[in-house]
Amino acid sequence: MPAEQVRALGRSLSGRAGTADEVRARLVDEGDVDGPLRTPVELFLDRHRTLAAALAGELRWLGGTVTGIADAWVQLDAGLLARPDRGTDRRPGR
16 A cells, blocks of 8 residues: 555544544533433533544544554665665675
């Protein structure tokens, strides 16, 4: 897979973290729920807010990691291609 495609994947994952943040922000209002359902609804939304925050954090971490790997590949390739002794036989006695 070309490095630019890997970088694009990393950017996409990081961008999805923003979507998870938006979901979390939408889970703040319990609406017009009263009576015996109010507490379960609050707990349900709280757990889902926690899940959305964790998912956003994981997507940011994964996106940054994937992008970092692509960058490392490019640096490694550049380093290998720039070696002045590339293509020569470096075995002792040769």
